[in-house]
Amino acid sequence: MSRSEATADAATVPSPDAFLSCRDMHAYYGESYIVQGASFEVAEKEVVALLGRNGAGKTSILRTIARAPQPQLRRGSIELGGEALHTMKDYQAARAGVALVPEDRRIIPGITVEENLVLAQIAPSVGWTTERIYEHFPRLAERRRQEATTLSGGEQQMLAVARALARDVRLFLLDEPYEGLAPQIVQEIERIVEEVKRLGITTIIVEQNALAALELADRAIIIDMGEVVFTGTAKEVLDNRELRDQYLAI
Numbered sequence: 001m002s003r004s005e006a007t008a009d010a011a012t013v014p015s016p017d018a019f020l021s022c023r024d025m026h027a028y029y030g031e032s033y034i035v036q037g038a039s040f041e042v043a044e045k046e047v048v049a050l051l052g053r054n055g056a057g058k059t060s061i062l063r064t065i066a067r068a069p070q071p072q073l074r075r076g077s078i079e080l081g082g083e084a085l086h087t088m089k090d091y092q093a094a095r096a097g098v099a100l101v102p103e104d105r106r107i108i109p110g111i112t113v114e115e116n117l118v119l120a121q122i123a124p125s126v127g128w129t130t131e132r133i134y135e136h137f138p139r140l141a142e143r144r145r146q147e148a149t150t151l152s153g154g155e156q157q158m159l160a161v162a163r164a165l166a167r168d169v170r171l172f173l174l175d176e177p178y179e180g181l182a183p184q185i186v187q188e189i190e191r192i193v194e195e196v197k198r199l200g201i202t203t204i205i206v207e208q209n210a211l212a213a214l215e216l217a218d219r220a221i222i223i224d225m226g227e228v229v230f231t232g233t234a235k236e237v238l239d240n241r242e243l244r245d246q247y248l249a250i
Contacts, residue, residue, distance in 0.1 A: 097170030
């Protein structure tokens with residue numbers, strides 16, 4: 001499949017009833033042009049795998065949606081449920097229900113597991129109270145008084161996911177949630193993502209393990225050089241060897 005053919009596919013696949021609408025996003029790290037006109041929509045309650053090779057711009061797109069200070073959105077629009085995210089700061093987007101689990105986890109040092117969770121609660125959560133989080137993450141419950149940065153890597157990833165859920169989430173953004181984790185920990189994270197999906201929380205997963213992401217996703221969006229080159233069902237990606245070879249190497 002040529003790049004032009006894939007881009008045409010991306011443009012012609014309809015996505016009715018958009019909950020998240022990203023239009024012509026152009027974002028930069030300084031003068032480095034990273035997100036180059038990406039446009040796509042995500043329906044409410046949908047789980048989307050955002051895929052592509054290393055350096056394709058996937059993480060930058062998630063950070064742009066979450067309104068992180070970098071990359072800087074210089075052109076384009078982002079709307080969530082009719083609200084203009086592109087006019088918001090990161091803390092305003094968080095209050096609007098956008099939760100990003102970053103690849104580097106960003107556990108706050110010097111405080112306990114529970115204090116990390118409490119600080120994440122912008123307002124008392126209707127759905128994911130601290131006690132409910134402990135029900136789903138019993139390992140965190142056991143370590144609730146432990147200084148958070150002394151947890152293992154897998155436990156820190158659990159905490160990063162739990163912290164994102166520690167408020168009422170409308171859009172859940174996961175950046176490489178399985179990277180560097182033992183298979184047993186990956187299974188625990190997958191179980192939580194499946195629960196998030198069951199609850200109908202709109203989710204975008206960036207994951208280098210494309211097969212794992214596609215198992216959870218309703219639909220896939222493939223990114224190359226900061227723009228969308230394909231959108232379709234997870235099955236369409238799995239059934240299209242040429243597409244996988246060209247953009248995913250799986």
